[in-house]
Each structure stands twice: as C-alpha cells, then as structure tokens.
Amino acid sequence: MADKFGHVRVDHITYSVPIRHAYRPVWVKLYHDRVAIAVGAEVVAQHRRVFCRGAKVLDAFHVLPLLERKHRAVAEATALADWRLAPVWEQVRAELTRHTRKPDQEWVRMLRLMETHPAAAVERAVAAALEQHSPRLETVRLILRQQQTGPPPVCPPVTGVHPELARIAVPAPTLAAYDALVGGDC
Secondary structure, three states: OOOOOOEEEEOOEEEEOOHHHOOOOOEEEEOOOEEEEEEOOEEEEEEEOOOOOOOEEOOHHHHHHHHHHOHHHHHHOHHHHOOOOOHHHHHHHHHHHHHOOOHHHHHHHHHHHHHOOOHHHHHHHHHHHHHOOOOOHHHHHHHHHHHHHOOOOOOOOOOOOOHHHHOOOOOOOOHHHHHHHHHOOO
C-alpha cells in the first residue's frame, strides 16, 4: 500500500510512486537491477534497485503535483533535497522569492515544465527569462513555445476559392501616423 506521501516500503527501503496513487494498493515487482511498482496492471513507477537498508529512492517528479498545491512544503520535500538541479534553478528561485507572492508554487510549476519538455530546453528557457529580467512562469512558457515553433508562419496568398481577394493590395502600415498622434503637442 502506498502511503500518503506516495511512498512504498520494500525490504526496509522506500521507493516513490506518483502522488495520485497515494493510499492505493500496489504491486511491487523486484528484479535484480530495478523495482517496478504497479497499480492494477499498469506500471506507474520504476526505480533502480538498492540494497542499503533504510535508503530512500525518490523521484521528484512524483511529488511535484502535490507540491504545486502545498507549496509551503517545498522546503521540507525529501524528494527535492537530493535532486541535482542546474544552478539556474536556484537563481530563478531566488528571483521569484524577491518578486513574487507565492515563489515556491511558481518555481514548482516551472519544474513541472520538464514533464512535457526536455530538461535542457527548459533550463535554457529559464536562463533566457533571467537574462530578460522576467523570471516568471509565463515568460518561460513563451520562450519554450518560441523555441519549438520558430517565427509565425507566413500565410500564402489567397487563390482558388475567392480569386477576387488576391487582387486586393493592402499597404504596409506606417508608424509615422501613430507617432504623429501620440507625439503631438497636447
């Protein structure tokens, strides 16, 4: 049975499962090199097998959804204590602490981006956000989106369905007219 922290004890060793499986019965399959933990027929976690009595083998990604909701527990999270993160993560956490009301919650949300994006890409995006003096989750998401998609696509000219639209020429906007409006003497 997984406990409330998503931990399973086998042979005096603690392994983690995703927090959504807390309080659920689990099957533990022991192999010579790994431990597979299943809920029903689905394997929900795999860890390297250790034999040191009292050891804890915890995956930080298993606890991140809980820490997102209970962000005050980030400082005491055992799974995060042993996680070797790049220095950029400590920098962004310090910046969030200075400028954000709930810094640990936003920091955990940034870490969760590594669930769907490569860790190196997320770290580059966090570093770019720090360089732009905008260490916020939305800035990191925007940078990641820009890295994936590149510049917006250029629409091909309209032909085929409405050929009369292809004959319309729209002049390029001139910002001088706007400058005249806002720069005028009031």
